[in-house]
Amino acid sequence: MSCLRFCLSIILVCIALQSCVKLSNERYNRLTIDERRALSAEYTQLAKRLEMGSAKNMQLLDKAVRINPKNDLAWRELSLPYLYAGMYEEWNQHIVKAIELNAQAWQAWRGYDRLFFFRDYAGALFDLDASDTLTRNQVDYPQNISVDYLRGLCYFGLKDYDKSVEYFQSFVQDETIKLGEGYLDESVFIYLGLIAIRQNKLKTAIGYFQRGNKFEESFADFNFHLAKVYCILDETELAQKELDIARNKFEDNNRLRGYRFEAIEQIYLSDIDALQEQLDVSTQLQEKPNNQS
Amino acid sequence: MVPRITIFILLSFFISCDYYIVKDYKEHVGLISKSEESDNPDFNPCFKEKIFPYYYGRQTAEYAKGKDVLSNYFHEHYKNFGNTHESGFITFRFIINCKGEAGNYEIRQVGLDFKKKSFNRETVDYLFSLVKTLQDWNTVEFFGDKYDCFYHLTFKITNGELLEILP
Known part of the structure; x- marks a missing residue:
């Protein structure tokens, strides 16, 4: 009877263990280091x-x-x-x-993750700078994006616009030489244009947005930001024209957006609607003095 | 009570057969099987057999009124209850069913170093109450058919201030 109880308790413990944890008895000690690496x-x-x-x-x-x-x-x-x-x-x-x-392979990728998934601009910059020192005389491409472009975005997030422009310009120059302007990531001109607006260089901003707009399937963002600048310059007709194009492109889903995360400075329909309201008010104000005269 | 001798024999058996414990991945990473937090008991996924990650499909799952509306809502209503020393990420993970309803919440809190931490309970509970009011979601869609997915909202807090709503 005690022997039966003993055997039953072993079986019970085995079953309990099996259901709680996964057991393996696979061993690879007999393999050489190279074989283990390959396997x-x-x-x-x-x-x-x-x-x-x-x-x-x-x-x-x-x-x-x-x-x-x-x-x-x-x-x-x-x-x-x-x-x-x-x-x-x-x-x-x-x-x-x-x-x-393997810091050389993955630190820049963590920089990419920190930038887009956490908006940790300083942390991302740390990783991107560190990865660059590991691979001297070489531009890294974590997630197929130039490390210079990513650093430009980090400084943009940190509001250090001069440094941001420096890295964005380096990216544009480098990629234009390697691949030609037609193969650039045109979103760089969105950020360059936004920096120019924040530095009150409106004509420069227009230049950047128009340059980005030349790409075959340019984003609604270029037209939207152009409309904004024209609004500031009181050029309401041009602003309205650009805003209409922006709205059409937006509704066709032709806009800057991230995959699995929100893009930096991503625009929404509410932004377009808000600018339209602003434009309507400006147009009415412009028309009032004309009617009165 | 299992006698100690039984445990000794069992351990000797396993050691001699060279067994060791390995991680057991039973389901997709990110799946929320049971809600740990007080939840709507009427919430049910449409298809318990398959719940997709939110980024599947032609259009990823998102708040129906847009991320901008979501962001404004939280920035408008957020309160830190005087806690200006806390920093980190509070993540609410949940399931969106095929009808666009949210439920089965799970809360995770990490510091800026990505190590587990506990924020002030009042802040977490208040944010949770705000998240639970959002019930109009676009779920994943394949060829016009809607399915369940798991989603998350992460609140990046620095010195008590709500900085970002991710992803």
Whole structure:
């Protein structure tokens, strides 16, 4: 009887343990370091074929870092679903690990994440500057965006407009030489134009917005900001013309927006409506003296 | 009570078979299976079997009246109850069902160093009450069909001041 009770209790404990935790007995000690590195890389690539953040995807990435704890790519891939889901503590734990293993590859990417997902301009700048010192004489491209452009955005957020213009101009010059102006990220002219408005250089602002507007599928933002500048200059007809174009482009979804986050200085329909109201008032005021005379 | 000898035998068994505990990912990262906070008991997802991340689909999920309206609403109503020393991120994660209703809330609080912290309870409860009033959401859509998704609103607070509403 006591023996039966003893066996039953072992079975019960086994079942309890099995349901609470996941057990594995896979060991990779017999593999060489190179073999472990290769196997871990294979599991990482396999994980990338699956839906990011899914149970299977995470299990494979977790396995990849068990096989090779120095697999920085797997650590980085583990961090992303947490970032997108708003689980920042877990994101930070994984991305810090990736950076510790390979700062050259991932620090600029964390800068990108800090800039767009947290609006942490100073923190992003720290990462972007650090990544630049690691790769001298080379412009980095985290998330396929020039590090100079990103630094320009950071200084824009910190309201250091002179430094911002310096980096944006460096980006424009560099990309124009490498690829040609037609392949530039035209949103740079939105920010250059906004800085010019804030520095009261309205003619310069118009120049930037018109330059950005030359691109084939230019954003509603260019026309909207042009309308704003014309409003300030009391050129109501030009302002109305640009605002109408802006509204049409906006309704066609042809505007600056982020993916998974709000773009910096993103415009909304309410902004267009507010400017239209302002324009209507200006037009009425202009018409009043004409009627009275 | 399981005798100590049983535990010893069990541990010896597992060690000899070379078992170790690994992380068990049972569902998609970000899925909220149960709400930890007081919630509307009538809220239900349309399809419990699949809840998408908010950024899926041609149009990502968002507040129906626009982020600008959302932002103005919180900046207008936010109160710090005199706590001017707190900084960090308060995140409300929730599910938006196919009808555009929100529920199943989860609250997470981290400091600017992304380590777990606790903000003043009054501030958190007040923000939560504001978030719960928002019930008109655009959920993820595929070819005209609407599905459930999980979403989050993060409030970036610096020295008690509400700076940003993310993402």
